[in-house]
Amino acid sequence: MSCQVKLFEINQVLSKQNKIQSISQGESQLFIGYQNSTIDSYNILQQQNYQLKLQKQFPQQKQGGLFTKSYLEQIKEFNGNVIAIIDGALLYYNGQTLEKIDTLIEKQCVNFTINEFIPHKVLAITKKKEALVLDFDQKTFSFKGIKERINLTEIPLIFGFVSDYIIMVNSKKEYMYSSLSKNQEFKTYNIPKNEIQPFFKIISENEIFLLISNNTGIFVTLQGELIPKSTIQLNNKPIFQINIIENYLLAFYEQNLIQIFNYCEPALIQEIQFDLEGTIKSISQSNSKISNQVIYIASLSEIKCIYTLAFDDQIQKLLLECKIEDALCLFEQHYYKITPEKQRKQNELYINASWFCIYYGKFQEAQKYLENVQKNILFDVRQYIEILNTEQDMQILIDKINENKKKSKENTLQNNQAKNQILQFLIFICKSERDYYLKYLHEQNKTFEFFISPHTFKNYIPNMSQNNSKQILQVIDFNLLKYIFMSENIRYELEYLLSQNNLQISPEQQQKQFIELIQLAQDKLQQSLPLLSKFYEYFSKYIDALNMWKEKAEKNEKNQNLIKQAIENTIRILKETKKEAFIIQYLPWVLQQDLKKAYQVFTIMDPEQFYPSLILRFLDEVPNIDQEEVKCEYLQTILMNFKYNDQSLHNKLCEYFINQLFQQFDKTYCFQDVRDSVRSLQQIDKYYELLSFLQNSNSQYDAEQILSLIKDSWLHQHQIYILSKLEKHEIALQKLILLENFEEARSYCLNDSKKLIPILFKTYLKIQQEEKASSEKRNLYSQKALEVLQQFSEFEEVNPVDIVDLIPNDWNFSDSQNNILAIFLQQALSETLHKKRQVKCTKNASEVSLLDNTLKVVHAKKAYITFYNDRKCAVCNKGILNTIFGLFPNGVVAHQSCISKNINICPQTQQDFKKTFKYV
Template identity: 25%
Template sequence: MDSYQAFECNILIKSVQKVSSFIKWKNKIIISQNNGNLLIYDFKGKNGLMNKITNQQTITRFTKKGITQMSIVKPKFVLVALFDQKVQLINLLTWEKISLLCQNKALIFSYNGKKSLCVGCKDQLIIFKWENETFQQKKNIPLQETPITLEWIETKTICIGFKKDYKLINIRDETLKVLFTTGKNGIPLSTLINNSEILLQRDKISLFKDSTGDTPRSYGIAWSEIPEKIIYFEPYIIGVFQHDLRIKTLSTQKMVQKINLEGVKQLYIEDNISPSLNSNKGGKENNNDKEIKNEKEKKNDKTNLINKKNKTVGYFLNKKGIWRLNPIPLLVQVDMLCYEKHYEEALQLCQLIDTLKEQKKQQKIRFIKLEFAFYLFDQRKFERSMMFFNEIHCDPRIVLSLYDFLVPKEFYEGIPIPVYQTKTLDNNEQNESIFALIEYLTQQRNSVELEQFKEFHKIRKILDTILLKAYIQTEILLVSHFLRLPNYCDFNESEVLLKEKGLENELITLYKSKGKHKLALELIEKQISENKNIGKILQYLKFLDKNDLDLIFHYSKKLYQIAPNECLQVFIYEHPMESNEPKRNLPKLKIKKFLQENIPKLVIPYLEYQIYELKTTNSEFHNDLLLYYYEEYQLYQNKFKTEMNSNDFKQVANFLKNTREKITRFVNESKYYTPEKMLTRFPEDELNEERAIFLSRVGQHEQALDIYVHKLKKYKKAEEYCVNCYQKDGKTKDIFIVLLEQFLNPQVSEKKLIEPALNILTKHFEKIDPFKVFSLLPQSELISEFIEYLTLVIINITKRKRKLLVIKNLEKTANLNLNMKALQYKSDSKLIDKNTLCQYCGKRIGDSIIGRYPNGIIVHLSCIKNKHICPKTKTNFSESLGGFY
């Protein structure tokens, strides 16, 4: 950076000899000489820049020996001076020596610019705090060796440089932490960075540390040789060497400038922004405070701006005199850096500019990043270039203008955009740049800031189309994945691109994403005719929903011809192919009708899936399935009769058996078919057991039992039927009487079935009214055949009588007990008149509503907080009768 200058250097005071230390205060330079004389120079100048000496004052033998270190306590007009191993406070207005802090033992001190002063002695540190307009001694910390450098880090930590190493001391708990050695040179050098970090020199490397001893930065500042001094001059580090000053940036560690000056002994950086040490909070202002306040109020906005520009100035001393190191305004430095294409340093400096409003600063930063991005692209650093384009949310069309080999010019017709002229890329560079572009476009297409552009929808289409083109050229395996995502690719352009590359599968995905399902299915159909791969068309049809029923119906007929077993999946698949899509919910009645008319062999499997898997309660589905089962049964029954002597007889017999079992199972388990309809459709001369169930469902129990008893001769089934239907107090309480009529009534039964009737009577006598039974018993039969039943009835009646007597006596006893308890409560009475007192508050009851507790306590209702707890005795009556009444 030979043409870049961060500082200007000019001499202020020439030929000053034997200087022990110097400092600047306001418009004065205060110099202490080795013989104890004090030289005070007054300067005149505008905008804070001192150009001309207006007065020189000498205070002879101000001290016995020269002052070796000075610091100013702002804004108290107090100078802290170290001389002759003493630390003295001096009034800058009167040059009066105020107070002596240390005597005959001080070697070095460090003032943190706030309220703390640390004085380093040969064997200890002495800590002072600013109180009552002076420094008060607070603590002594012993040391094992002599300190050479002292620096405050924040408010509680001091970094000490010894001859061999650096150490941290926490002044609160006096803990000591060793950092590292000073290196071969054995001379500690340090400078404070922003009050929270410190830079420590070890041989040719300056290393960063914080107040805990940790390393806050992953880098150090490297020098070509060991510096004599280092000092932080925001945002630079200045290294003092024998023949020059070398200036490096703190962030990038690059050399910025060399200033050829020999023999620099001291270097002092002044910051015009002064911390307040005013200890009179809430009290009266002293004269000095008033003076400062008045000065501030007199400054106008322009002066404030100038002062901000020049808030930090450096001064240094060599044999020729005292020089001023004046920083060039940061904005000028930024422009110089941009001109030299040092964009990283320009961005770092731009962040430090506080003379610009935030909006303008951000505009400047954005401009630099834009220029930097173009520069990086030209340097073939494509990834970093795209990173900056992304950061500033640059109009994507500007970025795409760099890719004239990829982006058709017609995309930009009617859209004026600036085009950056870059070098032509070869094939390898083009591919490398496309990889970076893919990452950029992926982030941009999801960016909220994209919506700020007026042509938002057009830009979005451009981005996705170019991204597709980039994938096709470099990452062809990702094309399908990209097209499956929601995208805004230009359909016509994308179709042409995919056809040119022969990417049929990706073309199908494009059609699918754009809702061009007919085109997709035509292409899949073509593929099937070539290689018989039915998986694609099956998966595609399973993706389509109720809006594409015509396509589903059309292509499912073709699919059934190729793969009848897989075709059913098209209609029963409910779950979406993509997790973010809703369920298909195809119209089931329309599908049923289509299958009935076009693919009848799939009707039964479809109905079975709806009923057994999806648990549908639609009676139409249940009725249809049962009728289809019956049609299937009739078909196999006819085959069974005609093929009794054929080789397929066994197979047909098994089919017939299985179909009958399906009918029986369905008739018993389903609750949603219409039995009235089934009675008209099923013939009376076959499937009698199923017909009996239909009759049971419509409440025709007599006819149902007639089938079990007389047609099927299944008395056990008839008994089970009655057991299932019996309701003690319902309409079917006499169901067993109906069954007995089937067994014993000559008008119903051709032959009396005495044995099954006796079996029913003896097993279920408790559920049968004996008086109704007697009317059914045949007169011709011997009574002895029914003696067992009669005995059971008599025993049962006797048991019931005894049970009722026991219950009656228990109820009688309970009634007596209740009456006794009522008498007991009535006897526990108390007379209340106008003079009766509330037993809680002690006031008269009068005509008030009262509450009475089981323990006899009577209180006003208003005195009761909990009706279960007596307010006087605190007894809880929640478990006793009434509790409160």
């Protein structure tokens, strides 16, 4: 991640110095060595941007004294003291007094370094091409002398000492290494050489950064194995030194240029071109973790320092300027390793960033950063919603947003525009967070810990006693509804939220808040009554919803659409609640407005809960309705829908139907007289509703009682059905024949039972004999009777003997009109004879089959056996001849005395032959 953020600052700390040769930094001191052998000790003022304050100055000594006419080549701070090369000698001095403590090497010392990770070891290079390892005793606080001596082939151009490894660059500009513990000879790294300026920097105990061709930096292990990490491309200018501060790699060039890279995710993040009197002479950095945040750079006459800017201050500054991406970039560079600490800090940064985005009116960005917050480190959504829940709070925030926009020269927001954006943001975070807490709704013992941003709009103090899911959701849902009512997109958001059916607002526990919501709903939803009704219903405020619909309908009598809507919603609520009190109170109004729609309410009035006797009495008291019609519909609904078995109610329903029909045509009307009118009457609902009810298998009416009500009326279809139900078939057929419904009479016999055909024949003859009409009618009935014989003569139910008994004595078989009768009798006699013959044949065949089976049994019971002198009893094994014996069907022979009491059981196999031949 690359960003334009100033990470380091460079300042001058000393100037006009006299020929500085070397500097070295300790934990709180900087030692400056001059070419004339003078050394100054300065305190590092960390709180004042690492300025220096002179602590002690050691002037050049006179003849025979310390540093007299000597040349100081190099100094290094070592455990608060100083190691210096003076005229080729490696000397060890007290850091406070600069009194000589020890001479470590007498002469010919060319260079030395301190072990990077074992600070009590020193490596020195001599002109004799030797590498000497000096060991420091931390108990006696003195050097033990030369511990190891390694012969070199040449004096290295660059060398380093880390753990027990010596790393160096030879004259051929090859990188080499050797392990002291393994007594290894120097080995060459198998990497490309840098022919111009080889250089390396020890990063850790097992990682080195080194330059190969084209000044490309790579990372390798101490043994030269390539570490899979991106390369770093350095400038081609001559390099003076490379240092590390935290995860930053600083390359110092001789032309007063510093390049800063993130070496964990290699990328150039800053370049600093600085002024320095002369070229760089020495660079120093402390190995202490406390003071290694600063590097001092010295020329012959000037010292400057480069240090990291305070991370938290940088982040805060970027947030205040709403440069969120730069702040995140800086964060990634600072926390380059993925750890729980990084995740926690990153989430806190996202939450803080969201507030500064809000202050600049960048709500989409604030929303994005909050989406990035991982749920294992929660932000308390209440810090947003509980301090931005009034119009006044929002106006203050809008003023702050516009003030910041003016500072950044951006267009300000209109109040309505800004308010809508704030509300959309708040609605989003409420919906997002409630989805999370709903997962833990039933875990009442689970509580949450939150990060509260110090940058909230107003001071927010969380209530630590209300940290379980339900308590948090109650706050979220209350404020979410408020924001929805305050927003422009009320309908969509509210419908969606109510459809979830999981709001945690409790009107009983949050009375004050709920009253506020009710007032908001009433103010904002006057033009959306169905939604207001749905809001009431969601919180079980059904009486409010019902009153609202009734009042609106009564106040707008001419608005048919509104009245229709009110009726439909009232019916819906009554059906959903199924509460008797609501039905008693609001059903009369619905009945008065629209009877047919009101009937829907009857479908939920279970007679086990709503006693029919009380409901019928209640309906009698409802004014301005057709009470008989309504009661009829009510009874029909409960009896059919709920299969309520109360015969008195079934009879009463029939009576309602019959009375309504007789109101149109009097019962005494003759069917023939009102034939045409009845045909049109049959088209009305009640005619077929009554017929359907009578025919319904679940109807429990008293057939005799109902028949008495419609007897001798024009409701002939209903009479026919009841007569059929009472098995008064002859009367039913007689009515059909008299009405000349011959085809219906024929169907009646076929549908009910074929046994009715003789009755149909008999009825025709009876009417024919009793008919007082013309001979034409008598001939018609005779003809119909003969047609019955002709059509159904093959039916076994038509017994010729019975038919002959019914034939009138005055019928002449020789008459041409009675040919049908003669043919019927001839055919019937033939069929009867055939049937008798079939019965006789079947009987004879059965007897033959029985005899055949009997023969098979006899043969099955036989057993053939040959006797010899050696034939023995199957039981006692004695001879069988000259004795009485028994023979079984399976060939077993035994003395009669040896056979068990049951002679049906074989004494050898125990087979029971009685059972064997039982079904044979």
